[in-house]
Amino acid sequence: MADEATSIADLRELVARFVAARDWQQFHSPKNLSMSLAIEAAELMEHFQWIDIAESRRAADDPAKLAAIREELADVLCYALALANELNLDLSAAVRDKIVKNAAKYPADKSRGRYNPPAPD
Amino acid sequence: MADEATSIADLRELVARFVAARDWQQFHSPKNLSMSLAIEAAELMEHFQWIDIAESRRAADDPAKLAAIREELADVLCYALALANELNLDLSAAVRDKIVKNAAKYPADKSRGRYNPPAPD
Amino acid sequence: MADEATSIADLRELVARFVAARDWQQFHSPKNLSMSLAIEAAELMEHFQWIDIAESRRAADDPAKLAAIREELADVLCYALALANELNLDLSAAVRDKIVKNAAKYPADKSRGRYNPPAPD
Amino acid sequence: MADEATSIADLRELVARFVAARDWQQFHSPKNLSMSLAIEAAELMEHFQWIDIAESRRAADDPAKLAAIREELADVLCYALALANELNLDLSAAVRDKIVKNAAKYPADKSRGRYNPPAPD
Numbered sequence: 001m002a003d004e005a006t007s008i009a010d011l012r013e014l015v016a017r018f019v020a021a022r023d024w025q026q027f028h029s030p031k032n033l034s035m036s037l038a039i040e041a042a043e044l045m046e047h048f049q050w051i052d053i054a055e056s057r058r059a060a061d062d063p064a065k066l067a068a069i070r071e072e073l074a075d076v077l078c079y080a081l082a083l084a085n086e087l088n089l090d091l092s093a094a095v096r097d098k099i100v101k102n103a104a105k106y107p108a109d110k111s112r113g114r115y116n117p118p119a120p121d
Numbered sequence: 122m123a124d125e126a127t128s129i130a131d132l133r134e135l136v137a138r139f140v141a142a143r144d145w146q147q148f149h150s151p152k153n154l155s156m157s158l159a160i161e162a163a164e165l166m167e168h169f170q171w172i173d174i175a176e177s178r179r180a181a182d183d184p185a186k187l188a189a190i191r192e193e194l195a196d197v198l199c200y201a202l203a204l205a206n207e208l209n210l211d212l213s214a215a216v217r218d219k220i221v222k223n224a225a226k227y228p229a230d231k232s233r234g235r236y237n238p239p240a241p242d
Numbered sequence: 243m244a245d246e247a248t249s250i251a252d253l254r255e256l257v258a259r260f261v262a263a264r265d266w267q268q269f270h271s272p273k274n275l276s277m278s279l280a281i282e283a284a285e286l287m288e289h290f291q292w293i294d295i296a297e298s299r300r301a302a303d304d305p306a307k308l309a310a311i312r313e314e315l316a317d318v319l320c321y322a323l324a325l326a327n328e329l330n331l332d333l334s335a336a337v338r339d340k341i342v343k344n345a346a347k348y349p350a351d352k353s354r355g356r357y358n359p360p361a362p363d
Numbered sequence: 364m365a366d367e368a369t370s371i372a373d374l375r376e377l378v379a380r381f382v383a384a385r386d387w388q389q390f391h392s393p394k395n396l397s398m399s400l401a402i403e404a405a406e407l408m409e410h411f412q413w414i415d416i417a418e419s420r421r422a423a424d425d426p427a428k429l430a431a432i433r434e435e436l437a438d439v440l441c442y443a444l445a446l447a448n449e450l451n452l453d454l455s456a457a458v459r460d461k462i463v464k465n466a467a468k469y470p471a472d473k474s475r476g477r478y479n480p481p482a483p484d
Contacts, residue, residue, distance in 0.1 A: 287397040
């Protein structure tokens with residue numbers, strides 16, 4: 001996978017250059033980018049709107065469907081990277097911090113197979 | 122920035138281990154994850170709901186606000202990574218392919234400062 | 243049901259008075275209201291994020307859960323009404339026109355039990 | 364306006380008949396309908412994605428744009444009505460209850476021109 005050899009900074013740079021070459025920073029306010037993220041997430045959802053959960057797990061078996069989903073997920077990621085660029089946020093650090101916080105909220109031994117946080121002791 | 126030294130695969134692995142330790146793959150169907158992405162994107166939007174575009178650009182100046190935004194963006198990314206894990210998609214390749222496609226749709230010389238695709242020749 | 247005796251205009255008026263009493267028209271631009279609608283729709287989705295389709299049909303059996311869903315749906319409706327007020331749109335006419343358009347796109351005899359539009363003749 | 368002469372129940376009935384004629388109740392689980400609402404809300408947002416707040420207020424001046432917005436808003440409303448049908452919720456009562464609750468959270472005299480709830484006394 002290219003994901004092994006690609007840093008988050010590599011993808012950020014790719015998006016930053018695309019945006020700069022079109023002078024699109026003027027449109028890339030955090031407000032607008034947050035809308036764009038939500039719009040692309042909704043386009044991703046459209047592929048799963050009417051099918052049930054089991055069928056959604058089989059989406060990867062249909063190459064045409066998977067290609068369409070892959071493209072929507074790329075759009076989501078592009079806007080996430082653009083927003084990180086705009087706000088100068090270190091995404092890797094943000095993800096690591098959030099995983100640490102979630103690990104405290106959902107201790108593994110009390111959260112196995114349960115999606116709700118356990119009651120406090 | 123940690124983003125320089127962190128590969129996409131590193132973050133995917135971090136998310137995959139968190140999910141596996143809680144036996145949460147059962148909840149992580151593509152349908153559910155697409156909803157989760159949209160929900161987190163909406164939580165990110167909430168920070169910009171009532172402010173104007175100029176004010177949204179100043180969000181980075183307020184440390185408390187920026188920390189809250191950073192956390193929502195991390196949530197978005199975690200679900201994007203979880204969905205890539207679930208569907209076994211190479212995110213870096215997907216982003217690169219999408220940038221190539223968008224570069225054809227929005228040629229730099231005809232898209233400078235315009236967010237609509239140019240009319241076909 | 244109060245829905246029998248309440249006109250769309252009655253609810254619009256209720257929302258308009260609430261907004262005017264707080265001098266909130268200044269926040270109620272169409273851009274902001276479209277974000278608000280999406281945010282409330284996402285809060286509604288949260289109630290169904292991790293459960294399967296059959297379980298979501300049983301949501302109405304749990305009074306506490308149903309009350310929470312009802313409140314989120316009310317929020318969605320309030321913003322839809324606020325946007326109609328802002329843009330001076332006749333919602334009933336808009337819904338009727340859309341149903342007519344959808345009836346042409348999804349002819350009943352060719353759409354029974356199928357969510358995709360039929361292929362054109 | 365037709366909104367003066369149309370009850371919420373009238374529109375609910377219109378949607379219910381459309382759905383029943385196509386045997387679509389099978390797709391109209393609350394989970395799926397909540398996704399549909401969010402998807403349509405996002406399509407509405409698309410019209411305001413890159414423009415600023417002042418420009419969004421002028422959307423009503425452009426008949427083609429207004430017609431497109433009106434159609435997306437109708438879609439949002441149709442799914443809200445379909446969900447109310449599915450869960451057997453009285454929408455008018457839900458909206459009235461929510462307005463009462465919001466009036467307590469945002470007292471008019473302390474909320475004039477401010478979108479945040481006032482600090483508790």
